[in-house]
Amino acid sequence: MSMFDKEMQKALQADGEYLRQMTGEDHGPTYLATCQECDGEGFFYKRITVYEAGCGLPHDDMEVIQCGACGGWGLVEEQP
Ligand SMILES: [Zn+2]
DSSP states (O other), X not given: OOHHHHHHHHHHHHHHHHHHHHHHHHSOOOEEEEOTTTXXXXXXXXXXXXXXXXXXOEEEEEEEEXXXXXXXXXXXXXXX
């Protein structure tokens, strides 16, 4: 796991804590549902081909795309 992933996970956990406080204190009970778009992952991992700058040889890499439906949370608010 890279530094980027760790930082991202920390940020997401902080966001989750923030949401819990917000929803618990200010908005009454809120129902959170697993995001259907990303299946609760919050991100899509897309396989891409990258060409080396020097030699021009291709290699596989993974591009991380934040889910637009839940903004990377993996959860969406569900209105009862
Ligand atoms: Zn999503």
